[in-house]
Amino acid sequence: MSESAGQLPLDFHAVSQPQPSAAVQGLRCVADWLTPDACQALLSNIDAEEWSAQLKRRVQHYGRRYDYGRRSAAGDQRAPAPPLPAWAREAAARLVREGLMDQEAEQVIVNEYQPGQGISAHVDCLPCFGPVIAAISLGSTCLMDFTDPEGGAKLAVPLAPGSLLVMTGPARHTWRHAIAARKSDPGTTGRVPRGRRVSVTFRTLLHPRPVARPIPAFLAHDERHRGSAARSCGPSTARRRWRRPIPFSAIPPGGPRCPLRGGQAAHTVVGRSDKRPVVPSCLV
Numbered sequence: 001m002s003e004s005a006g007q008l009p010l011d012f013h014a015v016s017q018p019q020p021s022a023a024v025q026g027l028r029c030v031a032d033w034l035t036p037d038a039c040q041a042l043l044s045n046i047d048a049e050e051w052s053a054q055l056k057r058r059v060q061h062y063g064r065r066y067d068y069g070r071r072s073a074a075g076d077q078r079a080p081a082p083p084l085p086a087w088a089r090e091a092a093a094r095l096v097r098e099g100l101m102d103q104e105a106e107q108v109i110v111n112e113y114q115p116g117q118g119i120s121a122h123v124d125c126l127p128c129f130g131p132v133i134a135a136i137s138l139g140s141t142c143l144m145d146f147t148d149p150e151g152g153a154k155l156a157v158p159l160a161p162g163s164l165l166v167m168t169g170p171a172r173h174t175w176r177h178a179i180a181a182r183k184s185d186p187g188t189t190g191r192v193p194r195g196r197r198v199s200v201t202f203r204t205l206l207h208p209r210p211v212a213r214p215i216p217a218f219l220a221h222d223e224r225h226r227g228s229a230a231r232s233c234g235p236s237t238a239r240r241r242w243r244r245p246i247p248f249s250a251i252p253p254g255g256p257r258c259p260l261r262g263g264q265a266a267h268t269v270v271g272r273s274d275k276r277p278v279v280p281s282c283l284v
């Protein structure tokens with residue numbers, strides 16, 4: 001249904017089971033996924049964390065920072081994203097328990113929208129994130145606009161507080177979603193003013209990195225080594241952002257047979273014994 005119709009699509013109201021959308025294949029909405037008390041508790045937890053003001057709207061990134069300019073979730077190891085807080089891990093586990101996600105989310109973005117703020121039409125980064133995106137809505141209701149770039153179809157979906165939106169299939173891969181930057185939305189009986197809205201979005205990563213381990217002191221202080229490694233990997237790392245880690249067992253005792261890659265230096269893994277040399281996570 002288009003925004004100009006001035007109606008909210010009724011199929012997204014008052015359902016407590018995942019409700020598929022007839023219009024957008026792969027889109028499901030669960031009303032009241034969180035109780036009002038749980039919404040309040042989640043908002044308090046979120047507001048106790050640090051917000052980033054790098055965009056027009058404030059955001060929090062966990063698990064992996066998403067670079068909006070480069071459309072990349074490669075992550076900057078000089079400023080790694082904090083790990084998922086307990087409240088995000090709990091929700092991620094519940095999504096799997098309820099069969100809404102196959103795998104626990106590894107990346108979470110919290111968005112805050114003050115009245116007048118929105119998010120432009122987009123498909124969440126296809127090379128970065130897995131096949132399911134789930135989003136909890138908190139605070140004020142707003143309309144999310146779905147557009148099919150192929151057929152031009154449109155649907156405005158109301159996102160009520162406590163509801164969960166799950167995008168899979170065409171809803172995740174083809175349709176664009178957006179929230180118009182405006183102060184009110186059209187409702188059945190006129191304009192509905194917006195208040196502050198916060199969303200919590202859950203994603204899996206298509207290219208998880210190896211677990212970061214502390215860089216041992218004798219390697220960390222060797223600036224000459226780090227410098228040369230960084231130089232050697234510059235352009236090729238930039239071109240080939242996603243590299244498959246060599247399994248640890250494949251690294252010969254004398255060290256890796258591939259060049260050190262400074263871009264991944266923060267993911268250095270340590271040797272299996274004191275005698276074994278410390279080797280970087282060698283990505284090919």
Ligand SMILES: O=C(O)CCC(=O)C(=O)O
Pocket residue numbers: 109111119124135137159177198199201
């Ligand atoms: O605010 C929302 O509900 C969705 C946010 C979103 O689309 C995103 O972070 O990619």
Ligand SMILES: [Fe+2]
Pocket residue numbers: 122123124177
């Ligand atoms: Fe999105």
